[in-house]
Amino acid sequence: MSLIKQLWLIIGLVLLLAFGGSLMIGLTATRHYIQQEVRIKNADNANALALSMTQLDKDPVLMELLLAAQFDTGHYRAIRLENPAGETILQRQADEQIDDLPGWFVALVRFEVPPGRAVVQDGWRQYGTLTLVSQHSYAYRTLWRRGLQLTAWFLLAGLLSALLAWWIVRGIRRPLQATVTQAREIGERRFTTRPEPRTRELREVTAAMNRLSTRVREMLTEEGEKLDRLHHRLRLDPLTRVANREHFMQRLQASLESERREAHGCLALVRVGDLTAYNERLGHARIDTLLAKLGQALTRLADGEEGSFCGRLNGSDFALLLPWEDDPRALASRLAAALHPLADAAETIPLPLAVARLTPDTRRAELLSRLDAGLAEAEALGPREQVVDSGTAPPPLFTTHDQWRQALAQAFDDGVYLAHYPVLTPEGELLHHECPSRLRLRGHWRGPELFMPWVRRLALQPRLDLAVVTQALREIDRDGLPRGIHLSLEGIGDSHLIHQLQRLLTTHPDAGPALWLELPQVAVQHRLDRVRDLCQALRPHGCRIGLEHAGAGLARLADLQDLGLGYIKLDVSLVAAIEASQERQAMVRGMVTLCRSLGILSIAEGVTTHQERDTLIEIGVHGLTGPRIRDPRHNLEDDSDGD
Amino acid sequence: MLLAGLLGPPAATAIMDASRLRQQMRSRYGEPGLAALEAWLNLLSRLRGADLLTRLGEVNDFFNRRIRWVDDLDAWGREDYWATPLEALGNGRGDCEDYSIAKYLTLKQLGVPGERLRMIYVRARIGRSRITQAHMVLGYYAAADAEPLILDNLVPSLTPAARRIDLDPVFSFNSDGLWVGDASSSRGDPLARLSRWRGALARMEEQGFL
Numbered sequence: 001m002s003l004i005k006q007l008w009l010i011i012g013l014v015l016l017l018a019f020g021g022s023l024m025i026g027l028t029a030t031r032h033y034i035q036q037e038v039r040i041k042n043a044d045n046a047n048a049l050a051l052s053m054t055q056l057d058k059d060p061v062l063m064e065l066l067l068a069a070q071f072d073t074g075h076y077r078a079i080r081l082e083n084p085a086g087e088t089i090l091q092r093q094a095d096e097q098i099d100d101l102p103g104w105f106v107a108l109v110r111f112e113v114p115p116g117r118a119v120v121q122d123g124w125r126q127y128g129t130l131t132l133v134s135q136h137s138y139a140y141r142t143l144w145r146r147g148l149q150l151t152a153w154f155l156l157a158g159l160l161s162a163l164l165a166w167w168i169v170r171g172i173r174r175p176l177q178a179t180v181t182q183a184r185e186i187g188e189r190r191f192t193t194r195p196e197p198r199t200r201e202l203r204e205v206t207a208a209m210n211r212l213s214t215r216v217r218e219m220l221t222e223e224g225e226k227l228d229r230l231h232h233r234l235r236l237d238p239l240t241r242v243a244n245r246e247h248f249m250q251r252l253q254a255s256l257e258s259e260r261r262e263a264h265g266c267l268a269l270v271r272v273g274d275l276t277a278y279n280e281r282l283g284h285a286r287i288d289t290l291l292a293k294l295g296q297a298l299t300r301l302a303d304g305e306e307g308s309f310c311g312r313l314n315g316s317d318f319a320l321l322l323p324w325e326d327d328p329r330a331l332a333s334r335l336a337a338a339l340h341p342l343a344d345a346a347e348t349i350p351l352p353l354a355v356a357r358l359t360p361d362t363r364r365a366e367l368l369s370r371l372d373a374g375l376a377e378a379e380a381l382g383p384r385e386q387v388v389d390s391g392t393a394p395p396p397l398f399t400t401h402d403q404w405r406q407a408l409a410q411a412f413d414d415g416v417y418l419a420h421y422p423v424l425t426p427e428g429e430l431l432h433h434e435c436p437s438r439l440r441l442r443g444h445w446r447g448p449e450l451f452m453p454w455v456r457r458l459a460l461q462p463r464l465d466l467a468v469v470t471q472a473l474r475e476i477d478r479d480g481l482p483r484g485i486h487l488s489l490e491g492i493g494d495s496h497l498i499h500q501l502q503r504l505l506t507t508h509p510d511a512g513p514a515l516w517l518e519l520p521q522v523a524v525q526h527r528l529d530r531v532r533d534l535c536q537a538l539r540p541h542g543c544r545i546g547l548e549h550a551g552a553g554l555a556r557l558a559d560l561q562d563l564g565l566g567y568i569k570l571d572v573s574l575v576a577a578i579e580a581s582q583e584r585q586a587m588v589r590g591m592v593t594l595c596r597s598l599g600i601l602s603i604a605e606g607v608t609t610h611q612e613r614d615t616l617i618e619i620g621v622h623g624l625t626g627p628r629i630r631d632p633r634h635n636l637e638d639d640s641d642g643d
Numbered sequence: 644m645l646l647a648g649l650l651g652p653p654a655a656t657a658i659m660d661a662s663r664l665r666q667q668m669r670s671r672y673g674e675p676g677l678a679a680l681e682a683w684l685n686l687l688s689r690l691r692g693a694d695l696l697t698r699l700g701e702v703n704d705f706f707n708r709r710i711r712w713v714d715d716l717d718a719w720g721r722e723d724y725w726a727t728p729l730e731a732l733g734n735g736r737g738d739c740e741d742y743s744i745a746k747y748l749t750l751k752q753l754g755v756p757g758e759r760l761r762m763i764y765v766r767a768r769i770g771r772s773r774i775t776q777a778h779m780v781l782g783y784y785a786a787a788d789a790e791p792l793i794l795d796n797l798v799p800s801l802t803p804a805a806r807r808i809d810l811d812p813v814f815s816f817n818s819d820g821l822w823v824g825d826a827s828s829s830r831g832d833p834l835a836r837l838s839r840w841r842g843a844l845a846r847m848e849e850q851g852f853l
Contacts, residue, residue: 050814051814054813054814055813083788084786084787084788085787085788118816119761119815119816121763121812121813121814121815123812124763124782124790124791124804124805124812125788125789125790126761126784126787126788126815
């Protein structure tokens with residue numbers, strides 16, 4: 001039994017004892033008092049009447065008149081005069097008049113008052129014995145009224161006491177519940193802290209748990225920071241703080257080879273022309289400053305966009321990938337506008353550009369050599385020239401904004417199609433299916449490379465997110481298999497969408513726990529408050545919330561975890577060819593350990609080879625996904641898109 | 644009303660505690676009192692088994708001789724004090740009630756049924772004068788409707804009531820039948836103490852008579 005219940009039980013019992021006892025004592029005392037009064041009255045009146053009769057002639061009529069006069073005052077139940085032999089001479093009797101009182105009450109308090117007795121003398125002789133019984137009805141009525149009054153008063157007092165008790169118990173229960181919740185959260189490895197309650201014992205417990213949480217969190221944050229530093233050292237160019245060549249190439253590779261159709265958008269190369277010459281002429285320091293500024297500008301262009309990233313390929317070449325930009329010419333102009341002013345500072349340093357459109361079938365090497373050639377061409381043309389390789393762009397499905405808007409609205413109404421890619425544990429158990437979406441446009445299911453740029457341009461991501469979640473819940477209701485759904489950065493920022501998701505989950509109460517919602521890592525860096533809101537709103541429905549493409553930024557993992565973060569997907573750039581890189585192995589091992597300490601699942605994305613798979617399993621990831629990962633048991637419809 | 648709230652323990656079950664009486668008497672009235680008590684105890688043992696008239700006469704005489712008739716005010720320093728036999732014997736003085744009570748109790752000790760004994764308030768004419776006075780005597784009723792024999796200190800001999808023309812009966816009482824079914828009404832009951840009769844009975848119990 002809970003402490004609060006016991007407390008209530010005791011309070012109830014004490015109240016009942018106190019008030020029930022008071023009621024009993026009050027009634028018993030009153031009954032005793034009334035009984036005594038009636039007894040005295042009986043004795044007094046019997047004596048008074050006997051005395052009067054003794055003084056008079058013993059004329060029967062006179063005796064009867066006297067007795068009747070006394071009786072007719074109405075306060076007697078019986079008056080009887082018996083001669084010494086015990087025979088009745090005179091008698092008057094009346095009924096008890098207590099019909100208006102409940103029988104059980106009369107039976108309960110039933111007065112036992114002896115009749116008053118006195119002897120009437122006739123001279124020296126005894127004339128007779130007078131027996132007198134008073135009417136009790138008024139006494140029962142008085143007692144009954146008193147009982148009612150006492151009960152009413154005690155009910156009132158009991159109610160007030162109960163209110164007071166409720167107030168006190170509430171004062172205990174709140175901090176108690178908070179303490180229990182915190183203990184449970186720590187048990188779930190969510191290291192939360194709470195304000196200390198006023199109750200001393202609970203305060204000590206809470207303080208101890210707060211200390212524990214703070215220490216663990218500090219420790220974990222420190223671990224995360226260490227990993228972040230390692231990440232920076234291994235993956236970033238030390239001068240410009242953008243991805244180094246190896247890192248950029250891995251991410252590009254992952255984008256191009258992704259079976260999820262992420263290979264879209266544009267890739268740009270920028271070269272600082274005649275770097276060696278300018279280094280000698282202007283000094284290393286100035287050129288280094290310029291390079292750092294270029295890095296910052298490119299980071300700004302890539303920042304805040306899902307899937308965008310930039311890198312420094314070698315001393316003079318920078319690259320920028322914007323997956324949602326489908327107009328290479330526009331990108332070239334934006335780059336020129338952002339970067340050229342930086343290079344104008346001292347002298348006009350050449351800054352040729354080459355931009356190419358990504359297509360699903362492009363190989364990385366081919367793409368890069370094409371861009372390289374474009375860059376060389378631009379360099380030859382002049383210091384600030386741009387070469388744009390539009391590639392063989394697929395013919396546009398629609399040409400105007402309105403056509404797109406109508407077509408997308410129709411597609412959302414028709415419902416989305418979800419592709420299925422299993423995420424398995426090392427033992428081969430299904431964790432969930434990753435479900436990228438397809439939209440039906442012009443009669444065929446189309447991948448995101450075709451519709452995403454327009455969905456973004458028309459700011460329809462929240463609608464797409466909602467459509468995808470709706471479809472996923474429907475499918476979970478059907479087969480019960482868990483599904484992972486990607487939420488867009490814009491969707492997370494849309495409070496209306498969060499409300500709609502809450503409503504959806506309320507109407508699919510059983511499907512909630514099978515829904516895994518993935519947020520882009522960039523959301524944590526840019527919209528942490530929104531992520532917090534989302535977690536608080538959706539966690540009560542049982543959904544798991546995770547981060548995809550997680551790489552750096554693990555120092556904040558401990559902060560995120562008390563929001564209810566359930567899993568992270570390690571970015572493919574960490575996973576690719578991991579068996580060959582001791583350093584990346586160390587880093588992933590650190591991340592997996594950190595996740596384990598926080599009770600967060602770590603899942604490796606884009607596993608392509610057996611070597612990668614085995615290495616990752618050896619490191620201890622909880623889950624794996626990628627082209628090499630197939631689930632023989634839950635072979636859902638394969639990606640049936642595209643045509 | 645003298646009998647208001649008159650309640651007491653059943654007198655028929657009275658058991659006397661002689662040693663307690665002696666101890667009480669010695670501490671309160673010394674050797675003379677003790678001598679009187681011994682005389683009373685002797686009387687009791689002598690009369691046990693004697694015939695009724697002897698018992699009535701001897702008891703009447705015993706107290707009429709032993710106790711000098713004075714007002715309550717002289718005897719006890721207050722008006723209307725109903726003394727127990729022990730107090731009356733110890734003091735050697737007493738009022739009419741004190742005689743009646745002592746005789747009543749003694750006769751009951753000697754096995755005279757309580758219902759045949761009644762204390763009677765009477766109006767007494769003293770001598771041949773017309774002066775009257777409130778008085779109390781003890782009456783013995785051979786039957787409930789018979790004329791009683793009077794045990795009195797004014798006329799020391801046992802006399803049938805009819806011959807006591809100096810007395811007018813007013814009212815009578817005894818301790819029987821007044822506590823029907825309510826023997827539990829105890830000394831602790833503060834109302835019971837209001838009655839003189841009950842007060843005297845309570846004191847008798849304390850002193851070892853009952």
